[in-house]
Amino acid sequence: MTTTLTGEPAVSARGLAKHYSANPALHGIDLDIARGSVFGMIGPNGAGKTTTMRLLLDIIRPSGGELRVLGESPRAGGAALRRRIGYLPGELHLATRVRGRELLAHYAEISGPVRPGAIEALADRLGVDLGRPVRSLSKGNKQKIGLIQAFMHEPELLVLDEPTSGLDPLVQQEFHAMLHEARANGQTVFLSSHVLSEVQQTAHDIAILKEGRIVERSTVAALRENAVRHVRVTVAEPDAATARAVLERLPGVTGVAPAPNGAGTVALSARLDSHVDAFVKAVAALDLVDLTVEEPDLEEMVLAYYGADVSASADAGTAEPAEVAR
Numbered sequence: 277m278t279t280t281l282t283g284e285p286a287v288s289a290r291g292l293a294k295h296y297s298a299n300p301a302l303h304g305i306d307l308d309i310a311r312g313s314v315f316g317m318i319g320p321n322g323a324g325k326t327t328t329m330r331l332l333l334d335i336i337r338p339s340g341g342e343l344r345v346l347g348e349s350p351r352a353g354g355a356a357l358r359r360r361i362g363y364l365p366g367e368l369h370l371a372t373r374v375r376g377r378e379l380l381a382h383y384a385e386i387s388g389p390v391r392p393g394a395i396e397a398l399a400d401r402l403g404v405d406l407g408r409p410v411r412s413l414s415k416g417n418k419q420k421i422g423l424i425q426a427f428m429h430e431p432e433l434l435v436l437d438e439p440t441s442g443l444d445p446l447v448q449q450e451f452h453a454m455l456h457e458a459r460a461n462g463q464t465v466f467l468s469s470h471v472l473s474e475v476q477q478t479a480h481d482i483a484i485l486k487e488g489r490i491v492e493r494s495t496v497a498a499l500r501e502n503a504v505r506h507v508r509v510t511v512a513e514p515d516a517a518t519a520r521a522v523l524e525r526l527p528g529v530t531g532v533a534p535a536p537n538g539a540g541t542v543a544l545s546a547r548l549d550s551h552v553d554a555f556v557k558a559v560a561a562l563d564l565v566d567l568t569v570e571e572p573d574l575e576e577m578v579l580a581y582y583g584a585d586v587s588a589s590a591d592a593g594t595a596e597p598a599e600v601a602r
């Protein structure tokens with residue numbers, strides 16, 4: 277496969293809606309995921325991430341709108357389309373006594389050709405013992421089995437629902453390397469997460485979903501440019517009032533406050549939005565002792581979208597059990 281960001285998107289949705297009885301889960305979203313890209317969807321509990329993914333896989337059917345996956349309608353594409361997709365469900369129920377090796381061989385029969393040695397190579401990378409009964413594996417090791425079944429046939433599209441759930445940090449790094457390789461191989465990745473930090477390391481494009489609506493669609497780079505940064509300006513004590521006045525006049529600067537500092541100097545901390553250039557030029561005129569402009573805090577930006585009340589909107593008892601669907 278070769279990397280391509282042109283042509284028909286891997287996923288294209290227009291007005292995609294899903295209601296569970298009378299309860300709307302998706303309010304007609306528009307979404308394009310370019311072929312060969314890594315796309316991350318983030319959002320709080322109940323935002324509709326899993327619903328979106330299940331619609332792509334034709335596990336559930338839309339209540340309205342149009343959806344094309346790899347150029348086909350999920351419904352019409354059937355099993356042939358399904359084999360071109362690798363899917364990791366958010367909730368894995370792997371209660372079988374069967375050993376990992378046999379279970380994956382079974383999935384491989386359904387998903388289509390798997391290169392010889394590919395399953396073992398993935399198991400080595402992720403560090404999971406394929407000789408053990410699957411039900412005796414820990415949550416993280418079951419997740420690895422789920423990842424192997426999603427990746428093993430090198431599908432054109434990987435749909436990964438909370439892929440790092442239960443993985444330790446070293447395995448997460450290995451997983452990130454697998455995503456980079458998938459992209460280099462021309463595969464498209466659609467992953468979901470609750471937190472930006474997870475997708476920001478791997479995805480180029482993101483959407484923030486909230487209560488069934490896309491509230492932000494951006495590249496990670498553009499988010500970074502527009503995100504709030506924390507700044508700290510240190511000046512000699514006699515200059516403190518001037519420095520404060522300069523900062524408070526600047527566009528994009530808020531929350532100017534003195535911060536603890538060494539004798540003879542005063543540090544002023546503040547929040548800065550995207551106006552970095554104007555800020556740096558203005559503070560250059562001050563008699564600076566020190567200046568810190570922190571990395572933009574994207575998480576803070578995303579949490580502002582989430583809103584305090586939304587994260588608590590639990591949906592206990594409504595989610596249907598998901599399985600490694602093949």
Ligand SMILES: Nc1ncnc2c1ncn2[C@@H]1O[C@H](COP(=O)(O)OP(=O)(O)OP(=O)(O)O)[C@@H](O)[C@H]1O
Binds near residue numbers: 299319321324328595
């Ligand atoms: N089978 C179902 N029956 C009824 N309502 C459902 C069902 N599945 C999901 N919902 C509802 O649809 C909405 C979206 O749920 P969904 O599982 O897609 O969210 P999510 O973003 O994946 O959440 P989480 O991060 O908690 O996994 C929620 O309000 C949920 O209660």
